[in-house]
Amino acid sequence: MHRIGFLLSDGFQIMALAPQAVFEYANMVTGEAFYTLDNFSVSGGEVRSSLGVQVGTRSLRGRLDVDTWMVAGVNDPLTSPAPERILAFLRKGGSRARRIAGICTGGFVLAEAGLLAQRRATTHWAFGREMQKRFPDVRVEEDRIYIVDGPVWTSAGMTAGLDLALAMVEKDLGAEVARSVAHKLVMYQRRAGGQSQHSEMLDLAPKSDRIQNALNYARQNLSRSLTVEELASTAHLSPRQFSRVFTLETGQSPAKAIEGLRLEAARLMIEQSRHPLDVIAKETGFRDRHHMREAFIRGFGRPPQAVRRDARMDS
Template sequence: MHRIGFLVSEGFQIMALAPQSVFEYANIVAGEPFYALENFSVAGGAVPSSLGVAVGTRSLRGRVEVDTWMLAGVNDPLQSPAPQKILDFLRKAVHRARRVAGICTGGFVLAEAGLLAQRRATTHWAFGRALQQRFPDIHVEPDRIYIVDGPIWTSAGMTAGLDLALAMVEKDLGADVARSVAHKLVMPQRRAGGQSQHSEMLELAPKSDRIQSALDYARRNLHRPLTVEALASSVHLSPRQFSRVFTLETGQSPAKAVERLRLEAARLMIEQSRHALEVVARETGFRDRRHLREAFMRGFGMPPQAIRRDARIDSRIDTR
């Protein structure tokens, strides 16, 4: 029996408990209760979430035997620091547990306890810079879905906690069980830890359906030349009117937005496939491998080869 403890404090984000469903269905798929789940807090009893919904918890006092600790995040870790008793507990628990995970901003709790020093870690993209500034001895990678560094796991935003939990299931029970759990929960097969948590389509966030349709058209046709004229024609606007409205709604020019979409698509191909860079360039609309590299250096500050190398390192770590 693998015992998993979800550690919460007042004001925790209720979505941090969503990974419990992954472990529940892993038991169902495995045909036996491999995982035992329990919620914990410093004093025990009912603990209110940020939404106001309270969950019952067991106190950390006395003998607590847990194999995996899952630290719940809060909406704003800068305004809601972890209780000192939790930090003191974690410093001891990390030596007894098999692994410790911070879900979303739960990574701040691990950092405050000193468990992320000299380690790679991630958190919600909105707090990545703050985590790095407050804890300069951590190698923060704010664009990752989740990161595994030895016994310490960290995830990005709350839904990334599901990917992290699914990766744990794959490590414990194998790829077939993880795939079946993902299917039952209507999840895509788990995203690799190195996959970007950032979506250019979400970042652009156009206000009108017409500009959204133009972006959808661009994403479906990245392998083609995407001139302002072509984009404008796809939504029945003149090029001049389209450029004006597009820039007003997204804050950037059509050409800049298209390059960002190409970069996002190319990065995903590099992280998730073995396609040669020439193929990646062709499929995502770059002239050639050199043009792809130039765009990556502008957009990410590193060449495509480095991103592929990092993704392979993450994959090897995930399967250990």
């Protein structure tokens, strides 16, 4: 039996409790109560979320045999710092647990308690730079879904906590159980920890169906050369009209947007498969692995080999 404690304070973000469903369904899949869960706060009793929902908790007093601590985040860690009593508890009791995790901005709590010193960590993309500024001894990687550094886990914002919990289930009970849990929760897949928090398609956000259709066509045919003429044809526009409308709606030229889609697809393949880089380059429309490497350094600031290495470290 593995006991998981969710550490809450007033104003916690309600999505921090969503990972509890992952552990609940892991019990259902295995047919046994492998995980037991409790909510904790400094004094116990009801704790109010940022939404106003009240959740019952146990106090941190007494002997607590918790294997994994999950520290909930808040909407804005800059204006809602963690209570000193929680920080004191983590400094003293955090090392006794097998592992400890900061969900979303819960990473700020771990950093304040000194648990992230000289470790890799991530948090919600909106607060990554502030975390690095406030805690220079933390190696913040602000564009990651989650990061595992020894016994300390941190996740990006909101739904990334589900990916982190699934990764814990996979580590504890195996990949097959994790896949079954994801299926039951109607999750498309467990995102790799090294995966970007951002989606190129969401960032482009075209306003019209014709440009959206052209982007969908491009994403489904990345191995092709994808000329402006070909994309314009799918949008039923002339190449000149297409380039003008595309740039107006997305803020990017067609060429730059397509390279972003290629990079996103290549990164996913690098993180989630063992295909050689030559094969990935061909499948995602780069001329060769050297062309792909140049695009990775331009887009991500590091080569494909570094992306694959980090993904394996977080798996």
